[in-house]
Amino acid sequence: MTRAEARNLALAAAAFALLAFLPFLKDSGYLLSVSVSIAMYTVLATSWALFSGPTHYISLATAAFYGLGAYVVAAGIGTISYPLLLVLAGIAGAVLALAVGVTTLRLSGVYFVIFTLGLAELIRQVVTWVQNNLTGSRGMYVLTEITERIIYWELLGLAALVYLVGWLVARSRLGFALRIIGNDELVAAHVGINSAAAKLILFVISGVFAAVVGAVMAPRYTYIEPSIAYSPELSFQVVIMALIGGAHRLWGPLVGVIPFALLWELIAARFPTQTVLLLGVAFLLIVYFIPHGVVGRIESALERLRRGTRRG
């Protein structure tokens, strides 16, 4: 570990410690609820970028994993203890990610995008059908004593874990392999990288995180039914946030999450029918104006500045 790395690690730890005290502020009700959203999107967008950032495989399956995690909690809350349910949700996410990854990741990126695009809707149809025909009721109640404060701390812990995992992966041979795959998959194959396996491992990691986030958030809904748990919008929001910020840096998504989450809350409250338009405009903005995210913009500006001073 170099000195700069040690310093960054210490800074990050201090920031997390500081954020952990947020619920103790006076009248923190609204602040806390916004912070829960931001923390949730941060975990989702960062774990999304762990896989999609280096490989450029755009996953639209976040909502499917999230919904799966929420459903695991809803189904087992009466009989199994909550911490165990979080673990089970993670396992369920890993199994789903494995199944999807084995089917699609050995093929080109387009197949993967298409497959994940419909995945949430597919699971929603199947869950609805199972509930209608086998259990009789469509919704489930999640009644727990878990408060928003605890959810916030759980999410904060998950965020720390995501950053830690991301940092470790980026340092490892696996992270190096992924960057090569993202640059040119053919080259990666020629230098002996098992690209399907490398992609699969990262996709499973990001799937597990999304599922656990769903499980953590489940007590907040109190009532869960398929159309709530599997809302496809979530997948797109996560993609936009990560890409606006910049998916090629670990802390890039965070830069996108905070403004976009706040903007989303504002638009959803004032003009609830126009959130779709916001999604569309955000996508177009990313492609045509900030293809490497805000972080990429800042980096290239810094680079130009440095070169300028050296020359001058």
Place this chain on the structure above:
Amino acid sequence: MDILITGILLGATYSLIAMGLTLQYGVARIMNLANGEMLVAGAFGAFWVFTAQQASPFAAALVVVPGAFALNWLIYRYLLRPLVRRAKNRGMLEVDSILATFGMSFVLVGIMLMVFGGGYFTYSYLAEPFEIFGSPFALNRVVACLVAVAISGLLYWGLNGTRTGMALRALAVDPAAAGLVAIDVPRMSAFSFALGGAVTAAGGIVLSTFLTMDASIGVVFTMKALIIVIMGGVGDVRGAIVAALILGLAETAVASLIDPGLTLAAAYLLFILVLLLRPEGLFGRRQS
């Protein structure tokens, strides 16, 4: 027998949508995820003509099809061409075009929500029984099927019987090589993209005569079109038609034997089978 005929009737209309996407993805190499929205826009046109003008929904084609052609040409020329130029390889173009057309699809949905509202829309056109082999079928489905077959036939002839069609097929095989034999690649790509959009909008008109739609249903049709195109082999019109019929049959079978709510699951099952067994498509050639 009922399932077989209903499935074929449905599959024929699906083939129209799939041909639209084949022209856009197979030939112009743009993975167009706003495809379904173009379809819904066409359906809205037919709905408006039928309810406000009291004319046959097929009359809407006179306005909708040229309109969709022009709109798609403009989209390709001013929004997608820059991406094609920017892309260093096919993978980059795919990522860019996926994100861009996602944006367009959401913008289109937003606009349609503003104009038409979020409700379902449906109208009753030729909703009378029509007998085939002694069992009744809705006449509007039969007419829709015939129209779809006519358009598909016309397209098939256009692609295989004309000079322009040959240029398009050459483009589908290899854009770089097509340029070497004096095919104007940018112009033909734009034409193909625009034509694909027009065909898709026509498919929307046909589907609207018997399906209930709303502003945000486009993505379902995008999914189906994509599955069909992949199943048939990218850029292969004949494969797309066969795959559309298979999907129509599979969906009808699942809807009538198990549950109408599981049609997407049926489509997915087919998709998974294709990905596992023949990722190059039914008639595609394996890449060496």
